[in-house]
Amino acid sequence: MKTLYLNSVNSTQLYLKELLLNNKVSCPYAVVSDIQTAGIGSRDNSWEGLRDNLFLSFSISLLSLPKDLKLESSSIYFSYLLKETLSSLGSNVWLKWPNDFYINDKKIGGMITNVVGDNIVCGVGLNLKNAPLNFEVLDIDTDKLVIVEKYFQNIEKKVLWKQVFSKYKLEFHLNQNFSTHIKNKKVNLSEAILENDGSLNINGQRIYSLR
Secondary structure (H helix, E strand, O other), X not given: OEEEEEEEEOOXXXXXXXXXXXXXXXXXXXXXXXXXXXXXXXXXXXXOOOOOOEXXXXXXXXXXXXXXXXXXXXXXXXXXXXXXXXXXXXXXXXXXXXXXXXXXXXXXXXXXXXXXXXXXEEEEEEOOOOOOOOOOOXXXXXXXXXXXXXXXXXXXXXXXXXXHXXXXXXXXXXXXXXXXXXXXXXXEOOOOEEOOOOOEEEOOEEEOOOO
């Protein structure tokens, strides 16, 4: 994957989207920055961009995705591949539904997934060295470029969704003491049932990741 490295940017995701919309790059393409001044978090919250952390966005053509991967499952898919990448380096990170990275009970990062034209764009923020109040940092000391390289190698394998999901399903019980936000409402995950497409069934209501 061709990768552009920047010293500072407002948001790697916004920067990459602008490149795509103006046909300045072709997929697959990625942007990594040392500093991010206006990162985008879940529910349109800001993600504080402290130096030495990982700020990454990448784009992939929808036509090149694994054949069994539906768009509504893509957030979990790409998040879990990053979780596996970090685990292979020795981390105890786990994935909270659908795309938040946790060490024990503290969030260390997350992923936002969007469709831009005929491409999917994923933006990642991960606390490697520094964390804001009430957040945590990754539990291993490793170079961000090593993470990016190994992650892209995993993406390029085009592992099927069913293989990724079968592993995530085994770990889903880690969500039971946590909650998520659905349409700006806090929803407890203790009674959530994980469906085969990655959606949740809570009290008979099917809930999909919207990010």
